[in-house]
Amino acid sequence: MGMDDVVAMDAVSKVYGKGRSAVAALREVTIGLPRGRFTAVMGPSGSGKSTFLHCAAGLDTPTSGSVRLGDTELSRLNETRLTELRRRRVGFVFQAFNLVPSLTVEQNITLPLRLSRTRVDRARLREIVERVGLAERIGHRPAQLSGGQQQRVAIARALVTRPEVVFGDEPTGALDTMTAREVLSLLRETVDGMGQTVVMVTHDPVAASYADTVLFLADGRIADAMDAPTSEKVAARMTRLGAWNR
Template identity: 80%
Template sequence: MNDVVRLDAVSKVYGRGPNTVFALREVSVGIPHGSFTAVMGPSGSGKSTFLHCAAGLDQPSSGSVRLGGTELAGMNETELTELRRKRIGFVFQAFNLVSSLTVTENITLPLRLAGVRVDRAWLEEIVDRVGLAGRTGHRPGELSGGQQQRVAIARALVTRPEVVFGDEPTGALDTMTARDVLTLLREVVTTMRQTVVMVTHDPVAASYADTVLFLADGNVVDAMAAPSAEKVADRMTRLGAWV
């Protein structure tokens, strides 16, 4: 089995009785190694819950989530924190950089928190790949939004994670900058064989992926290979989601 992440019959339920909300309903899906997967759906479709359960940020109510050969169900919060720190990378819409730290210090923060020695050659390669050579001594406030997101991507890659999860990673960027960041994520998958799973509402962003998963009412209702922005937008319209 070549899936980096595997969800089997995953449900997530909030509340009880008449107030019960099914955020995910018996979702089963595998994310192959070295793939770029976009997750789309209308507001309330379960996109964020899907990402949180797949990434070990939240525990499903039922079902199985596996990262490689590791079953996440039953892990306590300390174990999940360690797993996320060592084996998963995250890129968020808000960058989540530490303003007082330099680019290098922000990138290597996960290693320092985990007590792992920085591999200088690997760090240099990542900095070069994300286009931040010459900026490593700068602080976030001295960088553009696109450069800050590149720092966040480098930070996500520095631990050599098994998968990188992006939660609307281009949501705070203008169109041209967003395309630069998406091109970088695409290159990370193609040249570094990294696995990327990205939640997005933008059909253009989704078009950079190998596969798009469509969620509606907590279910994966469709999957599209070799997506184009036009095909994705059309499919979203028929989910009743595209305004």
């Protein structure tokens, strides 16, 4: 575990249910997610990749083990402290339903600032909006945007607080190939151009190929890691993991 890890997980386990019906989603996972890098987490269904993301992001608390975000130990925080930490130091892009339908694009982007009563830095907002290519759509409502545009709003919202890490949960899962490529390029750019740290869960080898590193999860454990991935290599590795046979 390097000193320059944004997120450090140490022997993290997550068990759902109790007694005989208990299911272990994560088993003793120890990993560091390095700063300024794009990490993809892959794995077959039920491998625990969503649980991994939830625990890493402070959306869910592990059954045992420790999760650190920078200097902060997450397992000691209550729900309100976790929320405050999320809105200052973490950004999220979900698969769908990322936006509040009653708010405009600008209001959606500045929502975390508004909830933490932070003043909106207009210059920063303009920069982000231009970077995600939504300068002309700032007053629109989510229903007036395409799926790709909505995801770009979500990325802008995730970036607006200058978070230490942006988590994506299948951010391209509901998009067509072309649009997905645009969104992935945008995420890649935030890492290269802004030095942002991105952690993304996906099941798509093409999406994973945009990352610097791919972690492979199987049965609640980290089975493998791959630097400089290509979609072919990732697909081949997934096949060997035994779940890529569709």
